[in-house]
Amino acid sequence: MTALLQLLLLVSVTMASEPSCPSCSKYDYEEKVLERMIRMEFAFENVLKENKAVSETVEEDLTRIKEENERLHATVDVLKDQQEQAERRLVSLMEEIEINQSSTLEKIVSDSNTTLEQTIAAFNDIKDKIVTPLVFFHARSPLTNTLSTGEMIVYKTVEINLGNGYSSTTGKFTAPARGLYLFLMHTCTPPNANAYLHMMNEGSVVMGSARYNVGHYTCSSSQVFVQLDAGKTVWVQCSSGSKLFENSNYWTSFGGALIHN
Structure with a gap:
């Protein structure tokens, strides 16, 4: 286009x-x-x-x-x-x-x-x-009241034994756990009698007690701290000829407790 x-x-x-x-x-x-x-x-x-x-x-x-x-x-x-x-x-x-x-x-x-x-x-x-595990024992009433030198005391009546450390057969306490223990022994003697006791730890003396009183029934208590490993033993024995006394009000006894581990 x-x-x-x-x-x-x-x-x-x-x-x-x-x-x-x-x-x-x-x-x-x-x-x-x-x-x-x-x-x-x-x-x-x-x-x-x-x-x-x-x-x-x-x-x-x-x-x-x-x-x-x-x-x-x-x-x-x-x-x-x-x-x-x-x-x-x-x-x-x-x-x-x-x-x-x-x-x-x-x-x-x-x-x-x-x-x-x-x-x-x-x-x-x-x-x-x-x-701290609960370990505590208290035993009383020795098998015999007249003791010879070196004789181990067996406390036959067990009042309490938490932890099963004390043996009423041997009189020894065997530590179930390692730790610091407090032990005590209460000793009662008749008038004009001697009581010479040692608390022992694996054959070593950790505490001694001597009692003599003229004309009276007397009691005394002793305490000691002992560091123990598990399985170690503690007991009470006579260090020299002794005579003990006990009745319903006065107990000759041995006890202890674990206070710190």
Whole structure:
């Protein structure tokens, strides 16, 4: 349509630019008409060439636009695929994180429970070691009242024996636990009688007691602290010929207690 308008415009301009020439011959007129037609043909060919060039340029542009459009569509498709893959990876990652968090929390709770149980067990163990066990005994009434030198006194009547450290068969106290013990012996003698006693620890004297009184029944008490290891023994024996006395009100006795371990 544009080429046709250009051709018509060219013809009208050409015809308008020709002056009237009434004095010219017929030959001259035909020659000029022919010349005009030739010029018009050349002009038309130029217009066709220009239109062809423009058409080719437009087709090339359209081809490039089409190719660019296809490339853009392909790029958009790739981006959409990448987005979908990213979304799937994100969902998978979130599920994995949730599973890992749940597993981690379960492990933390399990480890905490185990640590708590271990702490309680350790505390109980330490408590058992720190708390002083209850060890206490008190025995009275020797098997015999007349003692010879070196004779061990066996107190036959056991009033209390927590920890089972004292033996009424041997007269010895065997420490059930390591610690600091307080021992005591109470000795009663008849008038005009001697009482010489030693408290012994594994054959070593830890305390001595001597009693003699003229004309009276008398009693005396002695105490001593002894550090013992578990299994060590303490007893009372006569250091020299002695005579003891006992009735319902006056007891000759031997006792002790663990006061600190």
